[in-house]
Amino acid sequence: MGAFVISKRFDDQYKFVFTSRKGKVIFTSMRYELKFECEEAIEYFKNNIELATFTKFKSPGNKYFFKLFLDGAQIALSRKYTTELRVQKGIDEIIKYASVSEILDFSDDDLIFTA
Template sequence: MGKFVITKRTNGEFQFNLKAGNGQTILASEGYTTKAACENGIESVRKNSQEDARYDRKESSNGKPYFNLKATNGQIIGNSEMYESVAARENGIESVKKNAPDATIDDQSA
């Protein structure tokens, strides 16, 4: 089962990573100024992860596929790692869809 891991950056911002059951990070958030805002971001991922249209499939400048997950307002709420192939990116998206709704929260920010 997946889990959201909340951590605190050296600059004091909070961030979360969605990890798959195998421990691999499949989605990383931006920095948030408060833990409450970070937790809202997690809820937004849970809600938006089930809609395929919310995934913005991209290609980096070096040709590696990746994706951003966007909220209904178009704001990016999470981004993926760089993948070696389009098929691997699609597997990453499916993993987010599968893991996000029921993922537990592991708060390591304290």
């Protein structure tokens, strides 16, 4: 099962990524000014996954990626993939696991591991 991971961006805004069962980032969300907006976006996505649309693209450098839309608005951008088949596998993993994935919050600046 994948996971949604909330973190802070360098500009102090929030984002979340969806990671695969193997821990690889599949997509990164747009930015959110407040953490609760980020959390609400994840919950809304999890509860409305069937309304999501995925638009596939090919970059000039022959890399494949997708944009994730919900209610007509872009909510995320995928990582780059080497083949169109891998893009589809990433999308399939989202559809299969997103609604039951846990949410991890790493947005606080607290150290998780101390030396």
